[in-house]
Amino acid sequence: MELQAIGVQHPAVRQVQHIQNNTAPNRYKLFVAEGLWAHNMLLEANAPIDTFFWCPEAIYADEAHRRAEEIAARAERSFRVSLRTMEKMSERDKPDGLLSLAALPRWEPSDLRFGRTSLVLVADGVEIPGNLGTLIRSLDACGADCLVLTNRKTRLTHPKVIRASQGTILTVPTVEFEETGEAIAWLDRLRFTVLLADTDEAVNYRQADYSGRTALVVGSERYGIGKEWYGHGYQRVAVPMLGSGDSLNVSVSASVLLYEAKARKANW
Amino acid sequence: MELQAIGVQHPAVRQVQHIQNNTAPNRYKLFVAEGLWAHNMLLEANAPIDTFFWCPEAIYADEAHRRAEEIAARAERSFRVSLRTMEKMSERDKPDGLLSLAALPRWEPSDLRFGRTSLVLVADGVEIPGNLGTLIRSLDACGADCLVLTNRKTRLTHPKVIRASQGTILTVPTVEFEETGEAIAWLDRLRFTVLLADTDEAVNYRQADYSGRTALVVGSERYGIGKEWYGHGYQRVAVPMLGSGDSLNVSVSASVLLYEAKARKANW
Incomplete structure (x- = not known):
């Protein structure tokens, strides 16, 4: 050559x-x-x-x-x-x-079409590139519709995002909102039921309702979900923490929630 | 001072x-x-x-x-x-x-006492320290009994294991077997039901039986579970892969399985 x-x-x-x-x-x-x-x-x-x-x-x-x-x-x-x-x-x-x-492919919110039981993940302020890439890999695996980024702290083009996504970043649609309020308005307009992953005042994730369209929101490794997501009446769901630690890795907790939602939607 | x-x-x-x-x-x-x-x-x-x-x-x-x-x-x-x-x-x-x-605390297999519905994870050949540490963090969170290491490829004292475990490595019991056969004999003697995380010839993980004592086995990032684990009649369980990728991150798939087992044991 x-x-x-x-x-x-x-x-x-x-x-x-x-x-x-x-x-x-x-x-x-x-x-x-x-x-x-x-x-x-x-x-x-x-x-x-x-x-x-x-x-x-x-x-x-x-x-x-x-x-x-x-x-x-x-x-x-x-x-x-x-x-x-x-x-x-x-x-x-x-x-x-x-x-x-x-x-990387670029998607606009208006490019996406959702079904009756669509599943999306909102990553709010996730900081560690490896976590973001692993999240995308899990979204691909569980057949979720897209990743929504709010309060973005790491770029999708980071080598560790690409690597941890194992290439699925090329196929999983990702949309980003500059303002959290825009993401909330978009999800509400599309009639998504928003569930916040938060251990305070939460229901056990096995008891939550995953019918219809579901948007799971996970927050940053250090600070959790941004305050803009609260005050809208969204239900909080918790993966029980039974040990000495007070949290799971964010890509782990998101994946446990995503697969629970998917299993319930698909009647596995 | x-x-x-x-x-x-x-x-x-x-x-x-x-x-x-x-x-x-x-x-x-x-x-x-x-x-x-x-x-x-x-x-x-x-x-x-x-x-x-x-x-x-x-x-x-x-x-x-x-x-x-x-x-x-x-x-x-x-x-x-x-x-x-x-x-x-x-x-x-x-x-x-x-x-x-x-x-680090040191545990011998004989130090451990198990209950009627105990849950353990076997990590066979896991290579990446961050994955091992994240696994330990999830074991702590879901209240599992211990981590069993076979075909160990990374040391527990690796700084990235400590960091990813978020300190739970100090409280989650870990036992290591030099030979896989010893681990198998130990689990059989304690009447654990062994489930292999493997997508080939597997049942959907939501359909598996988690009654009694359960040992979930996950394998290395590149090669999966070592061949010594096969041929014992152990059931294989799969987390469905619905996207373009062919696997989940090992700490993610282990956590999805661990929480499924825990939820079923606890009737969440």
Whole structure:
């Protein structure tokens, strides 16, 4: 495969560094995919690939050599780079020979259509990228309709979000609201029953009503759900805490609630 | 508070470095607790503190100054260190003024007593420290009896296990078996019903029988449950996967199963 060779000074290389370090605006929601696993994910999801960087010296697996040609055929532009240049772009100790800038799909609230028993998760102020990615993986697994972000604290293009989502970030719809009030109005207009995951004054999550459309709201690791979500008469649901700790990991509690809602909707 | 001042060459400082980097045997299951949060956890759990290192220059919160005296009173030995020495021991970018070597509790299988509807989780070959710690946090939360480790791939004293467990590692009993066959014989002898978390040839986890004593087995992130667990007639239970991904995060799937088992046992 013949590709134009570029070095560390090339603007495309600098763009990757900006995306990795979040040091420039990223309005097209570009993210960095590294290695064979991530590229297989891009190809499977038919994700738009903006720029492909190929470093044949760093490729070991035969499969990666074959994939390189497929990726180059799909990418808007493709370059060949030296191992040293690859190292400047990679977040890995030992970079792989495949690295791409790809774009996350973008959804607007108006793009989404809901069914009679739809299930959505609202992540309000979740801070840790690994938790957000794991949440998205669980949303995919339980067949939920979408993720709603309010009071967003971490970017979806963070490498740890992508990794923890195991690629499901490319298929699970995500919508973001600048103001919590807009999200509340949107959910109310669509007649979602909103349930707040909160251990205070809550009913046991097994006793809650999951009929119709359900929106589960989980909050930040440190502060819980933002105060804007209270005062609307929404029911609070709790996963019982029977030990010495006072909370579950947020991606765990959200998943326990999501699967309870799904099981009840599906009559498992 | 007057404490003996020591420098980077002191054996106690080197011991901390060995524990952090896992470069020496650690038969007393020592781990490093850093900062106010971790020390509050040690004090609350009444955990044995081997060595306390105090760096007043690095302390900002009044509460930490007060706690330092309590910790020194509890520790076998206490030292004062410079900021530079503290930096050599700490895994943080900005070390706190409190750092201790403490011991994890040790349980033998024969120490444990089980009830009529006990619930245990077997983690077979789990590799990622954060997942193991999160599992322990969930075991605590759902009131399970203990964690059983087979085919252990990560040490319980790993800083990320401690952190993700949110301190519950000090209270949730953990037993380890060198050979999977010993764990199987132990569970059979105690008349546990063993359920394997596996999506192949499995029943939906909502349809499984959780009466009596239940042992849920989850496997490694990459390879699933080891083959030694198969061929004993154990039922396989699956959390349905309805999306594009083929698995859940292991701490998520274990938690969904644990809470299902607990809810059914407790008639929530």
